[in-house]
Amino acid sequence: MISKPLHPAATRCGQLLLLAGALVAGSSPAGAQGAAEEIIKLDATQQRRAGVQTVAAGAPSQDGGGQQLAGTVVAAPEGTAVLSSIVAGVVQQVHVSPLQEVRANTPVVTLFSQQLVEWQRDYLQLATQATLAQRKLTRDEALFADGVIARSRLEESRAAATQAAVMASERRQALRAAGMGQAQLLRLLEKQAMSPALTLTAGAAGTLLELPLSPGQRVEAGAPLARIAKSGALWLELQATPQLAAQLRVGDAVQVAGCGAARVQALSPHLNAGNQSVLVRARMEHDGGCVKLNQYVQATVAAKPAGGVLLPASALVRRGAASYVFVQRTTGFTPVPVTATPAGADTMWIQGRLPAGSQVAVRGVAAIKGAWLGLGAEGGK
Numbered sequence: 001m002i003s004k005p006l007h008p009a010a011t012r013c014g015q016l017l018l019l020a021g022a023l024v025a026g027s028s029p030a031g032a033q034g035a036a037e038e039i040i041k042l043d044a045t046q047q048r049r050a051g052v053q054t055v056a057a058g059a060p061s062q063d064g065g066g067q068q069l070a071g072t073v074v075a076a077p078e079g080t081a082v083l084s085s086i087v088a089g090v091v092q093q094v095h096v097s098p099l100q101e102v103r104a105n106t107p108v109v110t111l112f113s114q115q116l117v118e119w120q121r122d123y124l125q126l127a128t129q130a131t132l133a134q135r136k137l138t139r140d141e142a143l144f145a146d147g148v149i150a151r152s153r154l155e156e157s158r159a160a161a162t163q164a165a166v167m168a169s170e171r172r173q174a175l176r177a178a179g180m181g182q183a184q185l186l187r188l189l190e191k192q193a194m195s196p197a198l199t200l201t202a203g204a205a206g207t208l209l210e211l212p213l214s215p216g217q218r219v220e221a222g223a224p225l226a227r228i229a230k231s232g233a234l235w236l237e238l239q240a241t242p243q244l245a246a247q248l249r250v251g252d253a254v255q256v257a258g259c260g261a262a263r264v265q266a267l268s269p270h271l272n273a274g275n276q277s278v279l280v281r282a283r284m285e286h287d288g289g290c291v292k293l294n295q296y297v298q299a300t301v302a303a304k305p306a307g308g309v310l311l312p313a314s315a316l317v318r319r320g321a322a323s324y325v326f327v328q329r330t331t332g333f334t335p336v337p338v339t340a341t342p343a344g345a346d347t348m349w350i351q352g353r354l355p356a357g358s359q360v361a362v363r364g365v366a367a368i369k370g371a372w373l374g375l376g377a378e379g380g381k
Contacts, residue, residue: 040372041332052364054328056357057309057350069254069280071238073295075229076283081203083226087178089113089198091217098211099293102202108226109213110199115221119175120194126168127189133157133164206230207293229293236262238280238299242271245278247341248301254282255300259290262299308341308349315362316340316348317369325350326368328359333368 042052089111096108140157143149175185179198187193202208210227219225236254245267254262268279282299284291291297315325316338323340326333338352354360361368 037334039329039332039334040326040368042368042371043331047364050364050367052361052368054359055312055315055362057311057354057360067240067244067301069238069240069244069299069301071236071280071297071299073284073291073293073297074235074237075207075209075293076233076235079206079230079232080209081206081228081230082224083108083200083202083228084222084224085111085113085178085198085200085219086174086221087111087113087115087119087198088221089115089196089219091213091215091219092197093215094211094213096208096211098208100208101206102208102228103205104202106202107199108202108208108211110197111219112196113198114196116175116178116198117194117196119171119178120188123168123171123175123185124188124192124194126164126171130161130164130168133161137161200225202228204228204230209293234284234291234293235265236280236282236284236297236299238282238301239272239275239277240267240280240301242276242278243341244301245280248280252301254280256284256291256297257300259297260284260286264301308351309354309356309358311348311350311360312362313346313348314365315360316350317365319369319373325352325354326361326365326372327354328361333361335372 042050090113091109092112093110094108095110096102096106102108137157137160140149140154144151144154172185176182179200180188206228208226209229211225213219213225236256238254240248248264248267250264250266252264254264256262262282262284264280264282266281271278280301311325317324317326317335319335323338324335325338327336336352336354338350338354340348340350
């Protein structure tokens with residue numbers, strides 16, 4: 001006679017009845033549980049029928065215990081410089097292109113500035129006046145020494161010379177700040193040859209991040225013309241779940257695949273309104289050229305609590321407000337109370353009386369729990 005296969009629901013019910021019977025027959029008496037660990041007795045046949053599978057605590061098979069975080073490579077906050085001009089003008093020539101590597105003093109852009117010509121003219125006038133005032137002071141000092149003029153006249157000459165020198169120095173420093181070099185200023189004084197062309201150069205070696213300029217474009221005084229990421233350490237901006245961010249601390253290690261480690265420098269106190277994530281900023285320790293600015297990266301953050309072991313999240317069960325895992329014994333399983341914190345998408349760091357290497361149930365857990373609670377008991381509902 002050919003028997004008909006049982007309905008899946010009937011099979012499941014039969015497994016629970018079988019396991020509940022094993023619990024009634026083999027569990028320790030209630031009065032003895034305080035002295036010895038509770039055993040849910042299940043033989044190999046019963047475990048096989050319930051689909052029970054175990055793994056060793058501390059030896060996950062999927063992600064190695066690290067939370068995979070997505071992010072981008074950014075310039076260090078202190079490593080970004082802005083190039084600007086303190087005079088207004090029109091872009092005459094652009095010497096470099098965005099994302100190009102530049103060295104210190106590399107020409108970036110040349111401006112045609114009428115304002116620069118006016119400043120040069122003022123400097124020539126003030127420098128001439130300062131020279132004349134100094135000559136007058138020298139002459140009056142000689143006359144005062146001979147008793148020809150009064151001290152008051154000498155003091156007037158001295159004050160006038162000082163004022164003229166200060167005004168000339170102020171205009172000279174403005175021209176230096178605008179981008180004119182020492183040699184250009186000396187040539188201006190010697191030949192009185194004023195030039196409207198001003199070439200701005202990179203202040204440090206690095207990568208040109210932004211250069212929103214084109215020939216013929218007018219720029220105002222003080223407007224940012226380019227942004228340069230200085231050569232040196234790069235940073236990562238990563239997105240973390242609130243649960244993982246709560247475990248991270250400044251100084252924790254972040255591993256970038258094939259590119260070494262970074263250290264967490266800051267965690268945002270706020271959530272991103274768009275995706276409810278927390279911004280984590282980490283500094284690359286030794287990038288070695290393996291990452292570039294604006295590159296999309298995957299990083300792994302291992303946040304392991306002290307004394308914990310790693311297990312798949314499927315091993316965890318709850319009874320009331322407490323969490324448990326089922327540890328395999330010779331005759332069945334023992335429920336062990338634990339504290340769990342997320343370590344990855346499908347893994348948990350487990351703390352409790354659970355040595356590394358313990359065999360813990362990760363499949364068939366619901367059936368074991370049903371047998372532990374007793375079929376039809378309130379706790380099993």
